[in-house]
Amino acid sequence: MVITTPEHSLYAIAVEQFNQAADLIGLEDELRQILSTCKRELTVNFPVEMDDGSIKVFTGYRVHHNLAAGPAKGGIRYHPNVTLDEVKALAMWMTWKCAIMGLPFGGGKGGVRVDPKLLSPGELQNLTRRYTTEISILLGPHQDIPAPDVNTNPQIMAWIMDTYSMHRHGGVSVPAVVTGKPPILGGSAGRLEATGRGVVFAIEEAAKTYGIDLTQARVVIQGFGNAGSTAARLLDELGSRIVAVSDSRGGIYNPNGLDIPAVFAFKQQTGSVIGYPEAERVTNEELLELPCDILIPAALEEQITERNAARIRARLIAEAANGPTTPEADRILFDRGIIVLPDIYANAGGVTVSYFEWVQGLQHFYWTEEEVNSRLRAIMTRAFQAIHATAERYHVQLRTAALALAVQRVAEITRLRGIYP
Structure with missing residues (x-):
């Protein structure tokens, strides 16, 4: 993780992204003040x-x-x-x-x-x-x-x-106060895999729209934690070739494809993917620049920056992590025609199934994993279609389109509720 300075803070990046969306929809100054604070x-x-x-x-x-x-x-x-x-x-x-x-x-x-x-x-x-x-x-x-x-x-x-x-x-259990709990305490079926599964649902929607054959796609994943490993497993099952993965110690690369179940078992035994025998070692920085069709940053913030954006060789980036791409890098990637599925959409599977878990906890009525996954896919599909249509309408990148939709919705709720004296 990068410790940012006040001149280049993560919050400043978030506000800059917000302002781009606010400019696009012509948001009034009063609401800009409220929503940027x-x-x-x-x-x-x-x-x-x-x-x-x-x-x-x-x-x-x-x-x-x-x-x-x-x-x-x-x-x-x-x-x-x-x-x-x-x-x-x-x-x-x-x-x-x-x-x-x-x-x-x-x-x-x-x-x-x-x-x-x-x-x-x-x-x-x-x-x-x-x-x-x-x-x-x-x-x-x-x-x-x-x-x-x-x-x-x-x-x-x-x-x-x-x-x-x-x-x-x-001492009486209040299951709805937190999500991501163990199932026996009221956790939702499918919650543990929800972020990674949502990323894959997002990739599937983008692949249909942009003509990417997932059965032929080479995939690189930075971060082999919960989200990254789930995405790797599900894409592997869809026929994609996972050529590189990494954790905090570094990455492994095999252009012919990794045996994902074997890599997962190796990490479970050793605590890291490093040392997996059927791959060469690469750094996390090198991993981002490997040739691939789909790149999934699933680690921490500010991994794709103006320093390396010109060397990214993916056709599609799906942000499983929060804030992995800086605004400067976004502009470079957009100019190069690289599609970025932004974090606020791509990794929203976790919060969506958290919402399902919260509803189940309030009602003390629990759903099957099939129900959870089906509802998650429907919401991810609907959101992608709305984001893509907005991007086409305004001729902007998907991140700006997603933010524009979000800011518009929160601004409208704020207008209707009014300002409490």
Whole structure:
């Protein structure tokens, strides 16, 4: 992850993207002020008792960008480089993501500045419960519903739900306060694979529109975590050739195609794709520039920049990560005719199935995985068609078109609700 400076902050990038969309639709100045500003920014500094009895103080954040459409929805990440600037940008992108998909949520995001790999399971639980307590003034099934993000998972969501339930409801389970939980606690079938599956649904729609044969396509995936590995498996099943994948330690490349089930098993055994015998090693930077038809950045922000955009050799980029492409790179890619499925659409499968999970939790009525996947495909298809039609109408890239649709929707909701005195 890149620690950005105030002159080149992630939030500044998010605002720049917003302004491009606002220009396109002629958004009035008053709404620009409202929608380019985060509604709430909570910073918490909290002590955690470690296994050896020592005390460490950690810093965490929870940000609400906009709540016009509904309660805040957004993940919580644990990473040593988490900053308030980053969390604000991610919260804004969540607002647009939910709007594009037609979900009744506003954008939120959270994070703790910590390397969870250095914590024991007990320390991780202590940190999660204390952080949840600190931000609990914002949480609730109708106020703010967290979900997993970088370095968080269903177990961490279970601890968040339990902590909230103990504080607010005397221990009675409140499943709708968080999504991405284990199924036995009210998690939705298909939630774990939802982000990667949504990326593949998005790619399938784009392939139909732009004439890409997925049975012949070469695919490169940066990031072999939950989203990246799911996308790899599903595209492999569709007949695509996955030629390179990577994790935080680096990547592996085989132009003839990787055996994805074998790579997955190797990573499960060793903790990394590095060392997989039937491939050559490449860096994460080199991986982005490999020859391919489809590139899936599924790692962290600002991976495709003005420094490497001219060397990208993919025909289609599907952003499984949040913010992997800078505005300067976007312009270079657009000029080169490279199609970019933007993060606020391509990786929206996670929040869409989180919405399904929230609805199921409120009703205590649960759906089958087939129902979940069918509804997800329908929403991804509808959203792509709307984005593509907008891009054609305005002759702009898909990101600007997606943002224009999202900003227009949130602006209209804000106009209709009015400004509370």
